[in-house]
Amino acid sequence: MYRKSIDVVIYQVPKFENSPLATVRFTEYDGHDRAIRVNEVNYWEKEYFHCQVLEAVSCGLDVAICTQENVKILQKKLRSWTN
DSSP: OOOSOOOEEEEEOOOOTTOOSEEEEEEEEOTTSOEEEEEEEEEOOHHHHHHHHHHHHHTTOEEEEEESSOHHHHHHHHHHHHO
16 A cells, blocks of 8 residues: 555664664555554564665555664665665
């Protein structure tokens, strides 16, 4: 389901021992623009994390990211992936 606007929100969190690189929530919508499913995934590998976020945005899902990565660098990557 493709929506007119896709929200990507990124929060930077402090690094903690044994914590994932990122925790991401993906929100899926029905044809009436109502949220029907929210999935939360922990990512430990940077390449897989980036791949999954790009795929979700490409499919029209809203994405909320809590990550240890530098937020400004991640925002630049997202812009380059989606433009």
